[in-house]
Amino acid sequence: MIDRTSQIRWAFLILVPIIAAGAAVNALTLFAFGRVTPLSLLFGTLISAAVIGVVWWAMSRSVLWRPAGAWPLLALAWGALGSFTFILVAGESMTTIATAVGWEAAEASLAGAWPEEVGKSLGIALILLALPRPWNRPWDGLLVGIFVGLGFELIETVQYGAAGALDDANSDVDGLLFMWFVRAVAGPGLHVFFSAVAGLGVGMALLHPRLTTPARWTLGLGGPFAAFLMHFLWNYSWPTSWGAWPIAVMWPLYLAALIGCWLVAKRLARQSDHLRRPDSVRRRGSAVPS
Numbered sequence: 001m002i003d004r005t006s007q008i009r010w011a012f013l014i015l016v017p018i019i020a021a022g023a024a025v026n027a028l029t030l031f032a033f034g035r036v037t038p039l040s041l042l043f044g045t046l047i048s049a050a051v052i053g054v055v056w057w058a059m060s061r062s063v064l065w066r067p068a069g070a071w072p073l074l075a076l077a078w079g080a081l082g083s084f085t086f087i088l089v090a091g092e093s094m095t096t097i098a099t100a101v102g103w104e105a106a107e108a109s110l111a112g113a114w115p116e117e118v119g120k121s122l123g124i125a126l127i128l129l130a131l132p133r134p135w136n137r138p139w140d141g142l143l144v145g146i147f148v149g150l151g152f153e154l155i156e157t158v159q160y161g162a163a164g165a166l167d168d169a170n171s172d173v174d175g176l177l178f179m180w181f182v183r184a185v186a187g188p189g190l191h192v193f194f195s196a197v198a199g200l201g202v203g204m205a206l207l208h209p210r211l212t213t214p215a216r217w218t219l220g221l222g223g224p225f226a227a228f229l230m231h232f233l234w235n236y237s238w239p240t241s242w243g244a245w246p247i248a249v250m251w252p253l254y255l256a257a258l259i260g261c262w263l264v265a266k267r268l269a270r271q272s273d274h275l276r277r278p279d280s281v282r283r284r285g286s287a288v289p290s
Contacts, residue, residue, distance in 0.1 A: 004132065011130035015078065015123070022081030025088060026155065033162035040165040040176045044158030047180070052076065055150055064143060064265050068134035072147045078123035079151025079195070086119030087112075105237040113231035120148050120191075121198045121224035128206050137272065139265035141203015141223075142196055149195030156191070157183045186247055190234060193254040198227035200261045204268075230254055 002010070034041045056072065059065055094110035124144050128135055135144060161179045168175025201223015205216040234250055 008130055008132070011126045015074070015082065015126050015130060018085050018123075019077050019082040022084045023077075025084060026081055029159060030162075033159070033166075037162055037165040037172050037176070039172060040162040041158065043176060043180075044154075044161050048154040048158060051154060052150065055146070059143065059146065064139055064262075064269055066134060066137070066140075068131075071131055071134055072144075074131075075123075075127055075144045075147035076151035078127065079120060079148035079153075079191070080155035081151075082123055083116060083119040083148070083152050084155075086115040086122075090115040090118075106232070108237065109232040109235040112235050113228050116152070116191075117194060117198065117224055117228040117231055120145075120152060120195045121202060121227065123148055124195065124199045124202050125206065125220075128203060136207060137269070138204045138208040139200065139268050140207065141199040141201070142261055142265050143199070144203070145195035145197070145199020146192055148199070149189075149192035152195070153189065153191040187234065187251055189258075190231075190251075190254065193258045194227040194231050196258050196261050197230065198224040200265060201226070208268075226257075230257070 030041060060067075091111045094114050095107050098104065098107040098110045124141055127144050127148075128141060135141075157180065160183060161176050164179025165172040165176040168178070201219045201221075204211065205220030205223075208216075208219075211219070230250075234246060234254075238246065
């Protein structure tokens with residue numbers, strides 16, 4: 001069995017190069033956008049910083065939170081940078097496969113959901129393995145997953161916003177604001193929802209002290225698979241006659257999934273707190289003397 005020090009070292013040896021590769025690719029993309037529409041990058045950076053600040057503050061007020069210093073930035077970096085390497089490696093091939101088998105309606109689903117959810121889930125697992133001191137509780141995977149998903153969502157929206165600015169023939173500002181408005185209305189927080197579901201499963205599989213091996217495998221694979229399925233269904237090209245039901249039906253269901261995961265995590269936290277209490281405290285009020 002690998003010792004803790006080696007576990008941390010190997011996890012970082014995988015995390016850092018992948019994040020660096022994603023940073024290099026995104027730097028090229030953002031540099032190209034920045035030369036043409038610098039306003040879009042400035043706007044995206046300011047909005048992203050504000051959103052991260054609000055989410056970080058809200059998370060820190062939760063009973064699930066444990067101070068982790070600046071380490072949530074690593075989760076944000078994986079979501080914003082590291083996860084993109086998986087899209088580069090597998091995204092186009094997934095599109096080719098969907099076309100080859102005649103399943104054109106699933107092109108966006110396979111090209112997006114498969115590499116993105118695999119990449120984000122792997123990052124969550126690696127971060128939990130790399131940082132056992134701040135994140136060693138079963139529900140910490142949920143917290144890490146939220147930050148990973150947030151990082152992905154924001155960098156993607158920044159790039160969409162810049163593309164929208166370029167596409168508008170009349171005004172960069174109009175195109176930028178329209179794209180951010182669309183992203184804010186048509187499915188906000190989706191990647192947070194996906195990664196939260198995956199993160200809870202991965203965190204319980206790696207960190208729950210009382211699970212059987214089959215249960216660990218079930219949760220460790222089931223969480224990411226559920227995230228993939230959610231993402232797949234969202235990206236799927238449903239018949240146009242169905243209208244906007246993906247937004248009307250799936251988004252509330254995905255929000256409910258996040259809330260459900262949060263409630264499960266709070267229940268785990270209460271159980272953990274109960275088990276850590278001295279026996280005399282747990283039995284206070286009982287007729288049996290402590």
